[in-house]
Amino acid sequence: MENKHYSKVPVFENGLAQPVFPFTDGKTGEKYDPATSDIVRYCVYVESDYDMDGDGKRDLVKVFVQVPRSAVEGNYKAATLFEARPYCAGVQEDGYDHMKEVAEKEYRKFDLADLDHEAAPRVPSGSASAMDLALKADPSDWYYKDKGSTNSMVYENIDSFNYYLVRGFAVIVSAGFGALGSDGFNYVGSEYERDAFKSVVEWIHGDRVAYADREGTITTKADWANGNVAMTGRSYAGTMPFAVATTGVEGLKTIVPVAGIADWYSQQNMQGAQRYWPKEMLNSFLAYYCSSRYNDSTLSEKQLDDIAAFHHELSLQQLKCGFDYDEKFWGSGNYRLNADKIKCPALIVQGLNDENVSTKQFEMMLKSFQKAGQTVKAILHQGPHITPTMPNKGYGILIDGKFYDDIVNEWITHYLYGVENQAEDMPAVLVQTNHDQRKWETSDSWDTGHSMKLTSGSTGTAVIDTDWEAAGISAKNFDDVMGTTSTNMGQRYVTRPFEKAVTIQGTVCLHLKAALKDGDAEADFHPENRNDVDTLTMKLGASRISGRMDDVEIAVLLCDVCDTEFDSIQTTDPERNIIPVTTVKEGGIINGGDLPAFDEAEFTTVHKKYRVITRAFADLCNPEAGYEPETAANSIELKKDEYHDYHIYLNATRYTVEPGHSLAIVIATEDPVNCMIHKTYSVEIDNSSVHADVPVTTEENDYTINAQ
Template sequence: MKKSTIVSIVAASLLISPLVLARHVQADEVGTNSVEPVLATSTDQESSPDKSVSEHVESSENAEVSKESSTESVGQKAAVEQAIDSNQSIGEKESHLDKAVPESSNVLDKAASDKGTVLEKSGADTGSDTEKKVDPRIENNATAVDSSREPGNDRSATRVSNPPKTTLADLSEVTGQARTEEDSKKEATVGEAVNQLLKWASTKEGQVGSTDQDRLAFAKSLGMIDQKAKGSDPVTDLVTMVAAAKKLHAAYRAERKTPLFMNGRAQPIFPFTRGDDPEHYSYENSDIVRYVVYVETDYDTDGDGKPDLVKTFVQVPKAAVKGDYKAPTIFEASPYVAGTTEERTLEGLGLKEGGKFDMAKLYTKPDKRKAVKEVSTEEVAKATKPKDWYYVNPRESSADYTHYDYENLNWYNYYLVRGYAVVTSSGLGSKGSDGINTTGSDLEVAAYKSIIEWLNGKRKAYADKTSNREVKADWSSGNVAMTGLSWAGTTTFGVASTGVEGLKTIVPAAGIASWYDHFNSQGSPLDTGASNDLSWLSVYTSGRILDKDDWDKIKDYYAAYITKLNELQHKDGHNYNEEYAKRDYTLNAANLKAAPLLIQGLNDDNVKPKHFELMLEAYKKAGIDPKVLLHQGNHVYPSTRWAGTTVAGQAFNDLMNQWYSHYLFGLQNGIEHLPQVTAQDNLDPTKWRRFDKWETDNKITARAYSKREDVTVSSDFYGTGENWTTRNQDAAFHSSAVSASYAAPVDRDITIKGHIPLHFSAAFLKGDKKHAHVSATLMDVSDEEFDVVKEEITYDKNGYSTRTLEKETVDEKGDWHGSNLDSLPVKEYKTHKVKSVVISRGWMNLANPDSGFNSASSSHSIDLKENEYRNYTMYLQPNLYTVKKGHRLVLTLHAFDPDYIYYADPYEVKFKTDSISATIPIVEENQSLLLRYQPNEKDTEYAKLADRILAIAKKNPAVEKDNQQDKGSGSELKPGGQMDQQPPVGRDSMEFRKEQKVEIANLEHKENDVSSKEVGLSREARLPETGQKENSWSIYGMLSLLLAGLWKVISGRKEEK
């Protein structure tokens, strides 16, 4: 061989090897970084109450081994033939609504003791609230809540010992597919069996999935294969696979199309047709029927003398409209989705404040309309045009983005193909509806309640707003679930508090329980300017402005209402009053009946975690056991139109499908036995923890200590030279003029679980007493960086804060939706390396010493007197957060919190050191901590001071005059010189909607085939960090060089011959 040839081959090999290596690294990363199942479960055997989850796991694994090693007389082929020929397929009891459903043998219910379940490495119990420890990666939670392993409730009954190999020929006998001689010799894999059986069961292409990954996911949903099965595994239980395929085969060909239930959940057997294609949509050509009705309410909020009609958008499988079955409904009541104004004040709408308004007139009940005739759903659906639910909103669009409403049109497609109906309304004052938006009031709630009553057949709806032609929900079973994010989560809880019949369950995500605590905290506002007005959200969602003629009828009336609302809301400052009471749903706790699954992001700084606690307490008053799902996200719904996520290894939508299958279809799948709390870990978001209750009996009693008897903090960031944008990071390690910092080392891992009462005695010293706001934070601090899920906060030059919580894609097509729907990416939260993170924070007005945890306790304030001490209890936000051994807990005290409010006129507050204490609820055993004052480097005198003898903890008198001269400040407070940083202006609570629109725009780009450049960039972004970036030309060049070298070898050999 010539030297030049050898050199060419070596060069090509060296060039291409990094690419090959990168591919191997990528494959390894996918294997090691994928989210493995977390919860230890088993449904193959009955669990005894006195066994721990880890014991069940071990016995389950041993049982599997024993099944494999046992002997059985029936051979694989005979068993398959028996399953094929049998008139009753395995699991038939759970297939249709008119069939009996077996009771649940739920491992979770029995294995989770009163001490809870921790899904992490094993360890000993350390206290009465300590959880049981389990290996975190054992089996998928999907089976944990199933009543049976449908099809095949007892898989051991059909499993044979040392089963003969399943060949491709065996599959061909079932599916009728042509076979070759080789098929009798080749062992079939799970992937091959799934593909053949599902395609055999289907009636059209794409019905069971377009990819092997989709079909494997479908097979797992059906219970056809184990949750941990891989496509490359050999087939070991063909009987179960055939039985499942046979049931699916029958369902697709049934004369009456009814929902199919297997493996404890509704299956995606209904076809999907898009509603966002106006040019091609028609009733005749659509498998999903879409139409609009106008539901009549009781009240006349717009003063036109008639009961308000609210536009209601319906999506339902055509089979239900044809009468094949009665469909339950998933209802989202969101003022946003029909179109927003993007304005926050009357001036933004071109209106002025003023005019007289009588709030009592809003509650006028005019006579109801008289229906002149009744029209069918089919008639209305044929007459409804796509423009009624799919139209451009110019106010939400921009030069480079076109926004379409209803914006949630495709958010619930997953459920439509499983037989659920989906109903949406933006309620009073929205585009197409009557009335005016009243921001969460009892009137708003009553209007949404009316829609559920229509679905129950107890209220009238009309085909349009003028003809009085009545339309009944003749396709509806009357069973309704409500869900949604933010305001849609709020209306969910609000409607539940009415006790309306037919509302079987609610799943509020980041919903408001009491509007007072959304705008305020213990007398202190959580925003400034218009953003602290109830009215701004009404202005933002007054979609009637999108129809000019309609808007002109009410705009002056509406301006007078907003003027009056602003007056009444603020007549008592930032105290709780009658307007807030109309929007406090916890007051109606006695009416609650619908089973709740409360979803909350623990990093949500918009609708704060306190609200899920208020909901939880309300449900307990009603005698109902609520379930809580706590994730590490911020103001988001766990799964969205553009990406999915997992809960303990199970797809979130799959979990919800089980929940709705039980509460709406009546399927006995055991989901109701979930422990009360399921929570995502803050240190490792792939781990989830479960507790049988939220409350804990254990606590850390933490007391503050300083060599000084008191400490003074100032609100004057500018005058003191302190940077407000880094105040928390700074206070984590030392005190300053604007913060008092106290730290204690943690000598063991602790998990904080609940809200934190902080007790202190404080006196207002100098400044504007109208704004005597104080705040506090509890932080996790370490000298070394540590990984944690954390919301990143950045500030722009104008003082606006932006919060981001990064996710990473762990599977590009892992969020399977079924039917002919596309699968979406699976995304999980990323951790960040930090030295400090805020665990919890709280806010309070010193003028509200009697304010407690409940909203109504903040209804009274006092006139503050300078230098007069009073006792306070501030409630820091609830969290579930693990602090690692060796870290420090740091408690900091401040004046106002510049992330929320800003006051230019400075003031000072003094705290008595010995009065400062916190009761920190924890999972582990009780303990005490001494939080020592952290001086800054400028405070050189502190080290010279003598230690003080700790005072015996006692409650100070309610009022105590401070006779000592203030040593930390002069006689007059003046604003300091201006710094480079701008004053804080707070946060934008609509940030989550901006992020949604970005995601929608990105999704539209993907669906419309983005440019090759964008595709290339996207692909490069998914490569592992090996320093290599894929480039088609570089690959082409490498391969060309390699082929050239090989050609030289061949040519050289020919020449030698």
């Protein structure tokens, strides 16, 4: 249909790519007509350098391509937005049950060295253009029922980037190795996983071969592409841009990671202690969850057994580490170690109330790009583990009065199309304030250059233990109790009320001297499985497996407290993953073109006398552990009444404490939400030793904290 607003080439106005391309949905199934669709869709199979499964052929990586028809017809060369998302080709929804089913199962020994089989590249017999493939494309290649889920569709996020399609960008999505349609194994945090997605960037840039078919006979080029790629996505899909950026691959011009992981060790652990959800502490859980290749009906029993044996070996390798850092196991997923290879700028997006991917991750990413000398900006909102626009839920929040996708549009338009729009001049830090979510503030640097000292005014000692029942705590009320009162499980140290507002920005470091007071170390402190974890995962941190004392944990909270209730934005579920939103304007988030609008939303506030600002976990067996993940490699045997110095780095934050409010540091033992192994022990704290360095935005007076 003719429309005067449609264009055959991208149109840029006010520094933004405009919605001038027609749109045809790719989820119409049999009604999808490749001959007339305004968005050309097809799949390709990029050849990697690996033969992980040892079949003598290089592993292929399936890629789902969406491109405005005009680019495929040759009217212009499209820039590419790439989401590397291991979930997108399907998931294994039975992850928890599966881990229990295989916990005691015996597998053939899998040698991880076998992943490095060498195989010669394929020899093609012909080639095909993008249009050739598109005209033969079948929607069932990219949109069909997920065999590993009860009610989901594969590539369910096919709509996530429609905003960019109608503005002339190509959008590609891949699940990488181990996914249905691809070869190899899902190997969380490995160079194999990283390089699978690097290969896709190389294909777009014209440096690697892709095939039209799984057999690898007909090659196809991204003949519609200008060779410039931006990677984006949230969570796992926000992690892979960082991984690929640390390869320095040509063609990757920028990344926009949302809640991405900079280091897999400190995603799962923190200073020698467990940090993540108990049932998902083994990386093999996530590897299985993303391995939709299990549902490939063409695989033999041996091939399926090989995948399972690999996942089991992945579990065994992690069990040797316990909760400590091990370079061999964790090094490949510690992307910040390769910061010197980064060649592109980054726009980093993070929720300050994200308890899934911790805020420490965004800060480590930020420092890595600064170390590389690259332009890096941060947008920090008050939400949990979300993207500021949530297409799958039909809502979004405004970013300082702007649409989130318009901000990303401006950023990638500059770096992929070379439009001079001063995108690189945006503030180094743009942050949504905690006291007024409609107010956003800027900083020229994340590092403030100012620090406020919190120094103990108390003497003597405090003893805390792990008796949940005596403390009256559970996973449902841990924060409520710890934020408001001291118990046998947690000691609070509180400042006097602040006379003026103080803004914290950065990482708070708590210093203390502590000793194991009591506990039966020979019996591994009598471990109990309180969170229904499978028996294999329960071996993580067991002294009989790792050969050392492990996981004598303390949890640290920094809280905003007040004698009267106040409004705050905080999670409302026991897993600390949900902040409800309220619609403030139906259809308020404009996508443009032929696309429907989303609702404009705001975060729903709660009314309490406290708010957890940030938290941390640490193992008393790791007194050498500090901010850098690799410092958690060395553990010690604790002796009763033997004191050690600890320096505990809480997750990064940006938070304003209002006048009349106080700061409370809470030192506790186990946190039931994150407790995989409940143990019986007590810890003695030297009250006079407790002090904290608090980075603040302006010069502030020091404060005394007293045990209460």
